[in-house]
Amino acid sequence: MKKMKKFLSLALAAAMTAGVFAGCGEEKTTGSDNSAQSSSSDSGSSEGTLKIGCMGPLTGDNAAYGEAVNNGAQLAVEEINAEGGINGMQVEFKCEDDEADAEKAVNAYNSLKDWGMQMVMGAVTSGACTAVSAETANDHMFQITPSGTSMDCVAPYDNVFRLCFSDPAQGTKSAEYIASKGLATKIAVIYDSSDTYSSGIYQSFAAEAKNQGLEIVAAEAFTADNKTDFSVQLQKAKDSGAELVFLPIYYQQASAILQQADKMGFAPQWFGCDGMDGILGVDGFDTSLAEGLMLLTPFATDASDEKTQNFNKAYEEEFGIEPIQFAADAYDAIYAIKLAAEDAGLTADMDPSEMCDKMMESMLNINLDGLTGVDGITWDASGEPNKAPKGVKIENGAYVSMD
Amino acid sequence: MSFISYFINGVSLGSVYAIIALGYTMVYGIAKMLNFAHGDVIMIGAYVVLTCVSTAGLHPALAVLIGIVACTVFGIVIERVAYRPLRNAASPLAVLITAIGVSYLLQNIALLIFGSNTKSFPEIIKLPSLSLAGGKLTITGTTILTIVACLVIMAGLMAFINKTKAGQAMLAVSEDKGAAQLMGINVNGTIALTFAIGSALAALAGVLLCSTYPSLTPYTGSMPGIKAFVAAVFGGIGSIPGALIGGILLGVIEILGKAYISSQLADAIVFAVLIVVLLVKPTGILGKNIQEKV
Numbered sequence: 001m002k003k004m005k006k007f008l009s010l011a012l013a014a015a016m017t018a019g020v021f022a023g024c025g026e027e028k029t030t031g032s033d034n035s036a037q038s039s040s041s042d043s044g045s046s047e048g049t050l051k052i053g054c055m056g057p058l059t060g061d062n063a064a065y066g067e068a069v070n071n072g073a074q075l076a077v078e079e080i081n082a083e084g085g086i087n088g089m090q091v092e093f094k095c096e097d098d099e100a101d102a103e104k105a106v107n108a109y110n111s112l113k114d115w116g117m118q119m120v121m122g123a124v125t126s127g128a129c130t131a132v133s134a135e136t137a138n139d140h141m142f143q144i145t146p147s148g149t150s151m152d153c154v155a156p157y158d159n160v161f162r163l164c165f166s167d168p169a170q171g172t173k174s175a176e177y178i179a180s181k182g183l184a185t186k187i188a189v190i191y192d193s194s195d196t197y198s199s200g201i202y203q204s205f206a207a208e209a210k211n212q213g214l215e216i217v218a219a220e221a222f223t224a225d226n227k228t229d230f231s232v233q234l235q236k237a238k239d240s241g242a243e244l245v246f247l248p249i250y251y252q253q254a255s256a257i258l259q260q261a262d263k264m265g266f267a268p269q270w271f272g273c274d275g276m277d278g279i280l281g282v283d284g285f286d287t288s289l290a291e292g293l294m295l296l297t298p299f300a301t302d303a304s305d306e307k308t309q310n311f312n313k314a315y316e317e318e319f320g321i322e323p324i325q326f327a328a329d330a331y332d333a334i335y336a337i338k339l340a341a342e343d344a345g346l347t348a349d350m351d352p353s354e355m356c357d358k359m360m361e362s363m364l365n366i367n368l369d370g371l372t373g374v375d376g377i378t379w380d381a382s383g384e385p386n387k388a389p390k391g392v393k394i395e396n397g398a399y400v401s402m403d
Numbered sequence: 404m405s406f407i408s409y410f411i412n413g414v415s416l417g418s419v420y421a422i423i424a425l426g427y428t429m430v431y432g433i434a435k436m437l438n439f440a441h442g443d444v445i446m447i448g449a450y451v452v453l454t455c456v457s458t459a460g461l462h463p464a465l466a467v468l469i470g471i472v473a474c475t476v477f478g479i480v481i482e483r484v485a486y487r488p489l490r491n492a493a494s495p496l497a498v499l500i501t502a503i504g505v506s507y508l509l510q511n512i513a514l515l516i517f518g519s520n521t522k523s524f525p526e527i528i529k530l531p532s533l534s535l536a537g538g539k540l541t542i543t544g545t546t547i548l549t550i551v552a553c554l555v556i557m558a559g560l561m562a563f564i565n566k567t568k569a570g571q572a573m574l575a576v577s578e579d580k581g582a583a584q585l586m587g588i589n590v591n592g593t594i595a596l597t598f599a600i601g602s603a604l605a606a607l608a609g610v611l612l613c614s615t616y617p618s619l620t621p622y623t624g625s626m627p628g629i630k631a632f633v634a635a636v637f638g639g640i641g642s643i644p645g646a647l648i649g650g651i652l653l654g655v656i657e658i659l660g661k662a663y664i665s666s667q668l669a670d671a672i673v674f675a676v677l678i679v680v681l682l683v684k685p686t687g688i689l690g691k692n693i694q695e696k697v
Contacts, residue, residue, distance in 0.1 A: 061620060063519040193667045221667040225626055228616035231412045232661040239405055252521040256618045259523070263532070263543050282618075284457060284523035 048348025050089040052077075052337065053096070053117035054330075055108035055132060056124030060099035061252065064278045065326045069124045069146055070095040071319050072327030075311070076334035086341045089348050093334075098123060102131035109135050118352045119143065119359070121333050124326070126150035126167075126197045133160045142356040144336060144363075146329035149274070150196045154383040159356050161363055161383040163333045163372065164325075165298065167200030170273045172208040173389050174201070174246065174296050179212035181391070181402075183294075184244035184269060186217045188237035190230065190257060192249050193221035201248035201273055217242050222253070230257045234266055244269040251279040258289040270294065277325040280397060287397040298372035299328040300392045300401045308371055325372070332370035332377070339366040408540055409662045410655065415546040415615065417654020418553035422608040423631030424638070424646035425560065426601030432577045432641035433597045436495070439502040440481060441605060442628015443509035446621060448474040448606030449524065449613045450517055456525050463527035471606040478602025479595050481505055487591065506625070513621035521620050524613035549611045556604060557647050564643070569596060577641070630657075633677055639690025648688055 054073060056066030077093040085091055094115060096108035105128035109120070120136055120143040123129040129148030136143040137157040144161040145153055149170065154162045165173065178184060187209065192198035202219070209216055217240035220233035234257065237245055245268045247254050254276055261267070272279075272295040280287050301312055301322055311331060315323040343365050344358035368377040373387030380386065391402035423445060430438045451473045455466035485505050489498040530544020564570035575583040576593045584590050612627060613619050630653060638649025653673060660672035680688065 057519075059514060059519045061519065061521075061622070221665075223667060223670065226657075226661075226669050228612075228618070228623075228626075229412075229416060229658070232409060232658055233666055235405055235408060236662070236666075252618060252620070255521065255523060256616060259617050263545075264541055265532075282521050282523050284453070284525060286523070 048089050049092050050086055050341070050346070050348065051092045051094070051116050051118050052121050052334070053094055053109070053112035053115065054120070054122040054124075055096050055098040055105045055112070055128060056122055057100040057128075058095065058097040060097075060101075062100040062125055062250065064251075064281060064324070065147065066095070066097070066100070066124050068278075068324050068326035069122070069330040071315065072323065072330035073121060073146075073334050075314055075318060075327075076331045076338075080334070080338055086338050087346055089346070091334075093121075095122075098125075098128050100125040100128055102127050105129070105132050106135055113139075117141075118355055119337065121146065121330065121337065123148055126153060126200075127195075129153040130196075133157050136160065140353040140356050142352070142359040144333050146333040147274075147326050150200055152196065157383070158381075159360060161336075161379055161385075163329050163336060163377070163385055164274065165387075165389065166384060167197055168204035169384070170296065171201040171204030171206075171248065174248070174271065174273060175205050175208035175212050175214060177296055177389070177391055178244065178246075178271065179209075179214055183271070184242075185213070186215050186240070186242050187244050187246055188218040188220070188240055188242035188268070189216060189246045190220050190222070190233045190237065190249070191247075192223065192227065192253065194223040194225075195249075197275065198249050205246060205248065227253050228256060230260050231264070233257075234261050234264060237268070238264070238266045242268055244271055247272045247276065250275040251277065251282065255279055255282045255285045255290075258293075259286070262289050272296075274298070274325050280394065280399075281321070281324070287394075290394045291397075293394045294402065295392050295394075296389050297325050297392050298387060298389055299325040300390050300399050302398065302400055303390075307369070311371055328371040332368060332372050335370060336363070336366065336368050336377070336379075339368055405662075408542075409658050411542055411546060413655035413658035414651055415549045415654070416658060417634075417651035418549045419608055419612045419615070419627065419650075420631045420634045420653050421553050421647045421650025422556060422604055422611065423627060424635040424650045425556070425643065426605050426608075427632050427635040428638075428640055428643060428646040429573075429597050429601050431635070433573055434486070434490070434594050436486065436498050437502060437632070438486075438598075438601070439499070439628070439632075440505035440509055441601065442624035442626075442631070443506050443513075444474055444477060444481075444602050444605040444624070445609040445612065445627065446513060446619070446624030447477060447509060448602075448609035449619050449623065450513060451606070452527070452610055453522060453524060453613075453619060456527055463525075466527065467606070467610055470610065471603045474602040474606035474609075475599045478598040478605070481602075482595055482598040487594075506628075510621045510625070517621065519621065521618050524617040524619050526614070526617070527610070528614045543615075545611075545614045549615060552607065552611060553647070553650075556607070557643070560600075560643060569593070573597060630673070633673070636687055637677055637680060639687030642687070642689040642691070645687055645689035652688075 056069050057063050058066045073093055077091045081090050098105035098108045105123045109132050123132045124147050126148045129145045130152040133153050137159055146163050149167045151166055154160045191202040218237045220236050270293040274297045276295040277297055279290050340359050340362040343362035346355055363379045370377050377385050377387045392399045393402045426441045448470045452466045452470040455461045455469050485501050486498055528545050533542040572588045572593045576590055580590055634649035634653040635646050638645030656676055657669050657673050661669040
């Protein structure tokens with residue numbers, strides 16, 4: 001199936017290249033490198049195309065996020081193209097690998113610009129996104145990040161919008177959620193101090209926990225170079241008598257933490273954020289260890305609404321796995337672009353800078369009925385989304401909504 | 404009580420560093436080169452064992468054996484293909500750079516074959532945990548096995564070097580390659596043997612490392628590799644007991660530093676101690692100061 005897709009996308013890329021040669025040939029050709037994941041619909045449209053570029057970790061440590069974003073976005077693009085595109089423009093989407101690295105993300109951004117990218121749906125991870133945001137602000141190109149949660153991705157720039165919650169919002173909402181549900185009063189935190197995502201959530205969590213009357217009995221950090229041995233952090237959390245351990249970290253380390261905690265007989269309530277999404281997909285991970293783990297995420301695969309169910313079904317048919325939140329984020333981000341582009345009346349002959357101006361205005365007008373915000377998602381001029389989070393619990397090896 | 408627990412964890416982590424450091428120190432002692440790809444051989448070993456257990460469903464003991472054989476072959480091939488042709492290169496930097504290249508090559512091959520996703524290492528060491536002081540202190544079976552394995556390997560290696568002909572040949576080559584050759588020692592063969600032993604130990608280290616910290620990625624070997632290199636320098640590079648002492652000290656300092664000073668600064672503390680040791684004793688704890696004769 002996957003091979004088939006690769007072949008198809010290669011064939012399409014080749015066809016596109018040929019098309020360029022047949023035309024006046026002014027545009028730079030992209031070549032047909034096999035990392036190209038372009039999807040364009042079969043009907044060549046006379047209204048032109050809208051090229052959306054994405055940079056995300058398709059390989060490396062955080063590949064699960066990049067792949068999910070790529071898949072989710074492609075699904076949305078295919079749907080949109082099948083229904084006639086945006087204002088008659090067919091959408092072309094291409095995701096370049098950045099390995100979650102800031103420098104590689106900028107390289108990917110530049111090569112996508114050579115490809116003819118008109119707006120950015122990315123980058124996937126915070127560090128990479130911060131670097132790309134600076135570039136798009138410079139070039140005045142519209143950008144929406146599906147999953148870059150750091151404040152630095154969005155706050156300093158007018159042209160950058162965000163679909164997911166920011167780090168501070170996640171930390172604050174987690175503390176509120178824990179307090180309002182009365183899950184615990186003594187809380188330990190294990191976070192990655194070398195990562196902006198993790199330390200950002202931790203700081204806002206700590207601030208809000210104080211307001212909510214929660215006591216942080218242990219706050220232990222680890223760093224990117226020292227992320228295999230958690231015996232000390234767990235021992236300290238255990239000794240502190242914490243009832244709940246808050247893990248604002250990515251799922252790879254979380255899976256190691258759960259395994260090591262199990263070996264030392266430590267079983268508190270675990271609580272994570274959106275980075276925890278994906279823990280059930282770790283190869284060989286004994287998912288029974290994650291039983292009862294809670295996470296705050298805007299997307300739950302078991303949500304009963306028709307939109308989520310349809311998305312799950314289409315995603316599983318196409319890619320053979322259950323979608324994670326990042327896939328839903330990307331899917332929503334593409335639809336946000338569609339709504340705003342329709343509101344702005346974008347046409348193919350506009351240059352990226354002109355598109356950016358119009359998109360920035362229209363983003364404030366739209367109300368997206370998406371997968372990651374049940375009661376609609378709206379944006380304000382800061383670029384931050386307004387939507388409600390969902391609490392999710394792992395039961396019998398699946399995510400189940402708690403609300 | 405938690406101090407004892409930290410200490411034991413430190414010794415266990417240090418034992419893994421020590422086993423890896425042996426590979427560095429032996430290769431340095433004999434071939435006078437830093438094999439930076441050593442850490443990645445650990446990762447390859449762990450992947451081979453993982454594949455044997457999870458995919459092929461082999462018995463863990465058999466899987467570990469296959470892992471050791473695979474790494475041994477790997478070590479010999481790397482030495483033959485990448486290092487031997489450069490042994491007499493004008494600059495010693497050439498082989499160092501090649502080693503870094505091999506390290507990235509191995510990581511990227513693993514990335515291609517096994518993918519980038521974190522894989523959870525199966526529990527192949529099934530030993531009961533030891534519960535002391537009424538359950539306040541739990542020592543896992545893996546921890547005990549790691550420490551015991553380290554001591555056994557160290558003793559075995561010392562016996563091999565001091566008691567066997569091949570071991571004596573290694574010593575001779577490490578002291579003077581040219582003279583050893585004149586005495587009829589097969590220098591190339593001896594160096595290949597050193598790589599074989601170092602890589603076999605790397606496979607064992609990989610299994611122990613991944614059993615204690617059960618997540619495996621193509622980059623799993625690189626950081627422990629660097630730490631083990633530090634441990635080897637710490638103990639005195641070229642010295643086998645030095646690797647043991649350096650490794651265990653490093654592990655203990657790392658864990659205790661994390662526990663009592665700051666969990667963020669664990670690595671900074673480790674490297675600060677290294678700098679102090681090298682300032683006081685430039686050849687490391689057990690290193691011999693051999694003067695170059697001109």
